[in-house]
Amino acid sequence: MSADRAALQRALDRGEREGGSVEFKERLTRTTHLADGRLESLVAQLRHRILSGDGEATYVVGVTDNGGIAGISPAAFSESMDVLSLLADEAGAHIDDVETWGVGDGADADGLVGVATLREGSVLEADDDHIVVGTAGHVDHGKSTLVGSLVTGSADDGQGGTRSFLDVRPHEMERGLSADLSYGVYGFDEDGPVRMDNPHRKSDRAEIVKSANRLVSFVDTVGHEPWLRTTIRGLVGQKLDYGLLVVAADDGPTRTTREHLGILLATELPTIVAITKTDMVSGERVDEVEREVERVLRNADRTPLSVGRHGVAAAIDEISEQVVPIVATSAVTKVGLDTLDELFEQLPKTGAEEGAFSMYVDRTYNVTGVGAVASGTIRSGGVEAGDELVVGPLADGTFRPVEVRSIEMHYHRVDEAAAGRIVGIALKGIRESDLERGMVLLPRESDPAAVREFEAEVMVLNHPTRIDDGYEPVVHLETVSETASIHPEGGQLLPGDTGVARVRFKFRAYSIEEGQRFVFREGRSKGVGTVTGITGVE
Structure with a gap:
């Protein structure tokens, strides 16, 4: 041997x-x-x-x-x-x-x-040094390929090979498109980036969680327009710290680029723009696309910051809801990937909230011998194995008592997890068939309510005519995606208007709180809003 x-x-x-x-x-x-x-x-x-x-x-x-x-x-x-x-x-x-x-x-x-x-013994003590980044951008602009190269350190083969590290369904591999959210992770220790040798092995992801002092999780969303609803779910439904918008150098900003940027900015998410595929065009074309991106940002009342001209330190100091750094990259030549590494190693966490534990359910599945598992990003507080929680609301408006059996993060078992972490929580006391996306996990003593109707301040970003009383878009709030009727105060809202409206879920109730932001969409019509009061409880 x-x-x-x-x-x-x-x-x-x-x-x-x-x-x-x-x-x-x-x-x-x-x-x-x-x-x-x-x-x-x-x-x-x-x-x-x-x-x-x-x-x-x-x-x-x-x-x-x-x-x-x-x-x-x-x-x-x-x-x-x-x-x-x-x-x-x-x-x-x-x-x-x-x-x-x-x-x-x-x-x-x-x-x-x-x-x-x-x-x-347990392998990991949970900490707060973990940022979650949501990607967005037009189809075939290189989101998954860029993330695949970041988490592995591997150069792409020019055919999108590194994107396979993130694909979750066979038909996506065949078509070269992502049709659902997928996830990637890498980290940093005192010697620099900690990456995966073989991303197809779950144990490699677990090793990153174990050995890195700082973690960066990516929620890789969908660029193809028919799945815009899934993209919105990824950007609104996860507790993100930053957005990463990609723009291909050979194509430039598209209508989808502007649409995704609008969602990122409307949800007040600090965002980085990565210009991808710079290996495919001349330096002059890269400069031209960067100027186009800067114009798009200024038209959205945001200040662009070229990292190439001003440096990483300036980007870290200045990035905010108003200032958007721009980085030129190539997954093939690895140009700009070290710059993104520096940013992700040093950017502060922004998305975690203080207070009691809460997590909106994004995915559910069943593990034989373990039972129902609810997956999502912890919105606030922390959770430990053995905690007693409630989950709901169920279809009848009630909340079911459950117990945390175990917690998994990127295929790695942990005893506890804090706000901002993407986790799967195995639950005792409920079947997987009774869990649904949009439900929330809360402490047993929280006494939550099932909300059918709420008041909000809304802004219409785009609409062909006007929004009349009873208009029915899909509302995306946390992981909730539900048709709702909107009843503007005064009877109507025009494009660009901001006003007060009553919003009522059409089919069932959810757990909603004052201060939560949401996106609503129907066809080309889009708007954003903030919950200002609860008016209907079941």
Whole structure:
């Protein structure tokens, strides 16, 4: 066996012994190993191995019970690591390291065998040094490619190869378009950026969370116009600290660019503009596009700041709702990526709110043996495993008591998480089928209300004629996306008008508070608003 397999050979030589710290598994599956009864015995087994190894255990995956190398597919190995992570969490431990090797020679080396090192205790103390960045921009302007290069440090191949690190659905890979929100993460320690070697492995994301002193999470939104609703959900529904608007140098600002910029600025999100694909055009064209971007920003009453002319320090000092830094970049040549690194390493957190814990549900899913999981960005406060919460409102307007079973962040289990973190929270006391996007998780003692109607100050950004009483757009507030009727005070609002209106959700109630901002949209019509009072509670 080659030298690079020394860790595997050592584990095989030690063997699986009673009272030892080594365990052999061919594979672990959610359906089999997380089932009732089996879960408890496997957790007890893992805890025994940890104790036998004085706080450390070794799991060899992809081998038979007698240590024969079998090899399993990459998908089966990934699932095995997911299951092992869940077992470790239940046992009060965590996966500290994973090494893998191919099984077979040449073209036949399609199986994997791996050694996972597990250690006792939680792996991460939650902190506040974590910023969340939402991307926006026209389709094919390079949002996902830019983020893929940032989180890996890899240059793109000129065909958008690094964007595959963020794609979440097979049809997106085939078409080269993103149709839903996707996520990426990288970080920084005292030596600089901490990136992923293999973004397709969940364990690599977990390693970033474990080792970085500062985290940068990206919510990568959708550029194709038919999915503008999804883009709005990403920019409004996540607790973002900054926006990153991309403009391709070979195309320049488009109508979609202006639309996305309008949403970012209307929600008062400090924003950076990245001019992408500078490798495809001349320097003169890059300068021309930068001037076009500056004109668009000035027309929106914002002040552009060229980082190339004024420097990173000026951008960090000046960035605000009014001042928008502009950076020229290329994912192919990596020009400008070090500038974005500097910005993301030093920019202060802006999106977190103080107060009690709250999180609006963005996604839901079910994990066999664990149950319902609600995913979203923590809006305020913090949450710990074991906390007693309520979730709702349900369809009947009530809130259901639940308990936090576990918390996961970028595929990494944590004991607690603070405001601004993108997390998945496993819940006891509710089925996944009863959870919906737009619901909110709150402390048990909060006594929330289900709001059907509220008063707001609204501004019409764009409308072909006028907004009359009873106008029905889709309102996007936090992760809520719901048709609502708008009833302006005085009966109507014209484009550019700001006024008071009564807003009523058409189909059901949600948890709404004074001061929350929202976007409303219907066709080419758009506007923004702020909740000023609650007028209808169920």
